Structure formats: structure tokens, C-alpha cells
Amino acid sequence: TSGSVATSPIDSSDDAYSIPVSIGTPAQVLNLDLDTGSSDLWVFSSLTTASEVNGQNIYTPSKSSTSKLVSGATWKVKYGDESTSSGVVYTDKVTVGGITASSQAVEVAKTVSASFTSNSDIDGLIGMGFDSLNSAKPSAVPTFFDNIIGNLDSPVFTADLKHNKAGSYDFGVIDSSKYTGSLTYVAVDTDPGYWKFTSSGYGIGSAAFKSTSVVGIADTGTTLLYLDTAIVKAYYATVSGASNSATYGGWVFKCSATLPNFVFGVGSAKITIPGSYINYSPVTTGSSTCFGGLQDSTDIGINIFGDVALKAAFVVFDGSDTPRLGWASK
Numbered sequence: 001t002s003g004s005v006a007t008s009p010i011d012s013s014d015d016a017y018s019i020p021v022s023i024g025t026p027a028q029v030l031n032l033d034l035d036t037g038s039s040d041l042w043v044f045s046s047l048t049t050a051s052e053v054n055g056q057n058i059y060t061p062s063k064s065s066t067s068k069l070v071s072g073a074t075w076k077v078k079y080g081d082e083s084t085s086s087g088v089v090y091t092d093k094v095t096v097g098g099i100t101a102s103s104q105a106v107e108v109a110k111t112v113s114a115s116f117t118s119n120s121d122i123d124g125l126i127g128m129g130f131d132s133l134n135s136a137k138p139s140a141v142p143t144f145f146d147n148i149i150g151n152l153d154s155p156v157f158t159a160d161l162k163h164n165k166a167g168s169y170d171f172g173v174i175d176s177s178k179y180t181g182s183l184t185y186v187a188v189d190t191d192p193g194y195w196k197f198t199s200s201g202y203g204i205g206s207a208a209f210k211s212t213s214v215v216g217i218a219d220t221g222t223t224l225l226y227l228d229t230a231i232v233k234a235y236y237a238t239v240s241g242a243s244n245s246a247t248y249g250g251w252v253f254k255c256s257a258t259l260p261n262f263v264f265g266v267g268s269a270k271i272t273i274p275g276s277y278i279n280y281s282p283v284t285t286g287s288s289t290c291f292g293g294l295q296d297s298t299d300i301g302i303n304i305f306g307d308v309a310l311k312a313a314f315v316v317f318d319g320s321d322t323p324r325l326g327w328a329s330k
């Protein structure tokens, strides 16, 4: 089997990308953030503390004839941006892009942190990382990808994210009409559970490409591109007036600045991120100071190829026995 689901940016800054996910019988549709940087499928629910729900769609297990409590199971996640959520576990029917997992672990939130409450565009996450990142206790529960991979024509899903418009996630098929040229594959290290790979270097604007190994994760759930200090400094050295602001917690510049393209290498292939994607957004609404889409990864401890990078490419997440990532321009 194979399937496809449209994915849309939640706002004009492409802060995150959500997909409609059907849960239960009859179907309850929630908008979840497909996140290759984590491995819990969790949702706002009828069990979520009422004061922590603010406009999100919720999953009500008691209204689903196919829901089952997983007795004794709990979960608790904490993300890189310090946001958290926790709760209990049900199994139920889950359908994405026409593909159904008949008994998917659905982690039902009893509590969520303020940043989730304040984001009415996201009703939860569908983690597509490796099982080692799953937070369920006393034992990890399989991801949606784990549950469907055996039925897929090919053990893959692909990401075709776009700037300010709908893209798609495909399951079980690589649609060659969605990219140009050929796919270049690179090995994935599944420790500690991210889609971690080694980029072969970078180029800033028209400057010569620098061949150097840059280890990072392909993470659909992270908005920006986070790389080593040296690369980030070299990039913003070409943007007059750019500075690393303590006030705003990162590199900022005049919104009117012209930003150079940023190229990253995958094997012998090169992916070009348009400079405009790195003009991420005003630091506050209406400000003429803009926050960069390329930021320093030092405080995170890992380089992250987030949406700013992913939306410049067509990416194959290959979950075969030897996991790998395929990259192509588009």
C-alpha cells in the first residue's frame, strides 16, 4: 500500500507543518505536527486539564468504539524548546493519507505546557523518529511508521515541505514528479534515535563550496536550521548590520537586508536554500529587525536541519534495515 497526505504551514513564517490525522471510530480528525525529531504520537484530549486547552481539537477516547486503555502505561515528553506534555496511553485506529494502523498507541495528554496551550494550530504530534526516543513507560510503544511499514510497497516516507504553501508527506512510494535531478542517499546513524546523517559541506552565496563533514539531524519538527558557530558566523559576516543579539537570542538583521543563498552538501549533491528562506520573520510583529532562519546550534548540542533546510529539498526517510536519507533538489 501507499498513501499521501497534504501538509500545510501553520502560519506565514512556516513555523511548523501539520497534517490531518483520523483517530477512532467514528473518525475524530486532529491536526498533528509530523515530527521526525521525536517518536511519540500524542494528542490533546478530553483528559487534558481544561485550563490547558485553548482552541485545539481534542480526541475523546470514550466516544470511540475502538479505543482501549493500555493499563499501567504512562508517557512524558520534553522537547528541545523546553515544551512538555504527559499522560496515559490508549490504542485506537489511526489513519493518515488513507493508510490505517488498526491498533496504534495514541498517547493521550493529561497535561501540556504553556507553549502547547498557546498554539491552537497544533492538536498534538505524530513522531516519526526511531523507537529509542519514545517516552512511554514501562515500555516504549511503536510509532505510526513502525506499525504501517510492513504494509508499505516500499519502507519509506517522503517529505516535500514548501514555503507558504501546502506540500505533502507520502508513505510507501517515492514520487519522482516531486523532485528534479536524482536522489542522493546518505547513511543514517539511528543513535540516539534521530534521522542523523553527515552533510558533506556548505557554501555561502557565490563563495567556494567548503568540503567538511557536518553531522546533523533531519528534523521536520524544528522550524529553523541550526549549525556550528563557525558556519553561522561566516554566513552573517556577509549580511551588513547582522548581529548575534542577546536580546532576541540569536542572529538578527534588518528585514530589508538581502541574504545570500546557503548551500549544503549531501554526498556529491548540493541543496540550495534561497536566502529568502533565511529571512525567517520579524522579531516581533511589525518590527524592521528580522530573526535569522540559520542559527547557532551550540546551546542545543546537535546540528538540526529543520524546516528552513527541508523545504528546499525533497527528502526520502528510508526505514529499511539500513536506514538512510535520500535528498534531491526540486
Ligand SMILES: CSC[C@H](NC(=O)[C@H](Cc1ccccc1)OC(=O)N1CCC(N)CC1)C(=O)N[C@@H](CC1CCCCC1)[C@@H](O)COc1ccncc1
Residues within 6 Å of the ligand: 015, 016, 033, 035, 036, 037, 038, 078, 079, 080, 081, 082, 083, 119, 125, 219, 220, 221, 222, 223, 224, 226, 291, 300, 304, 306
Ligand atoms: C532546536 S529544538 C527546538 C524545536 N522546537 C522548535 O523548533 C519550535 C517549533 C515550534 C513550536 C511551536 C510553534 C511554532 C514552532 O520552534 C522554535 O523553537 N522556534 C520557532 C520560532 C522562533 N521564534 C524561535 C525558534 C524542538 O524542540 N523540536 C521538537 C518538536 C517540536 C516540539 C514543540 C512543538 C512542535 C514540535 C523535535 O523535533 C526536536 O526535539 C528535540 C530536539 C533536541 N533535543 C531534544 C528534543
